[in-house]
Amino acid sequence: MTPLRQKMIDLMVLKGYSPKTQKSYLYSVEKVARHFGRSPDSIDVGELESYFLYLLTEKRMASASVRLIVNGMRFLNNQVLQRPARDFLVRYPKRAQRIPELLTRDEVHRILSHTRNLKHHTLLATCYAAGLRVSELVHLRVRDIDSARELVHIRAGKGNKDREVILPESLLLLLRRYWQFYRPMVALFYGQDPRKPLDAGTVGKIFTRAKAAAGIDKQGGVHSLRHAYATHQLEAGMPTFKLQRLLGHTDMKSTLRYVHWLPSYQNRGKLGMDLLCWSEASS
Secondary structure, eight states: HHHHHHHHHHHHTTTOOOHHHHHHHHHHHHHHHHHHHHHHOOOOHHHHHHHHHHHTTOOOHHHHHHHHHHHHHHHHIIIIIIGGGGGGGOOOOOOOOOOOOOHHHHHHHHHHHTSSSSSHHHHHHHHHHHOOOOHHHOOOOOOEETTTTTTTESSSSGGGEEEEEEEOHHHHHHHHHHHHHHHOSBSSSBBBBSSSSSOHHHHHHHHHHHHHHHHOOSSOOHHHHHHHHHHHHHHHHHHHHHHHHHHHOOOOHHHHHHHHHHOOOOOOOOOOOOGGOOOGGGG
């Protein structure tokens, strides 16, 4: 391992970057170094822009993948090498501002109703009712369900931040039923090995199958349930500052995009979670 790579790893650890972010930044820098055949600290802005153009036009790489490489190289230049930010003014494709195909409450209900397995039903219901990212969902532990205070504790969410979200009574009842049947000990939603959490990719497949069974052809993966939670809470009248806290957003701009997605946004009272109920007929 080169001293530069070790320095980059050490700095990401000190800054509390998630293992996923560390892996993607290291991969990005390695990719640039392999392309040029030399140390990444010797590559200038002009060369990087030419490389990005090559990736977009000849390699047909998605713009999101190019932005990931940009972020990795920016971290190297600004944080590891401590070069002025003005020295890393590269042109690259910006993120497209598209409105996703939002799920209605009826569609969420249909998806949950077509999840025939109690474990899978509870998994998706928890994702929706607590507005979780899939990485937060799979890392939930049994001890994170605080029934006395009616809260769900999210440990080391995005940005390595802890937070608490509201635990609806209907979800608590569903989780109790799930626990009685599956008896999880540590990981709330475990895979084949009861000691290890379910893989995030498996959650995505469960959602995709349920959505197809429900006859819903809208685009979007399991993260659609988090979008649905946010938009449904706003439609029910939740203030944006409260939604920001529940979603774990550092920047209010991330929360306000949901307002932008809801042109008919207005206060409509409290959102019910009755659609979470598990039916014996589904088993």
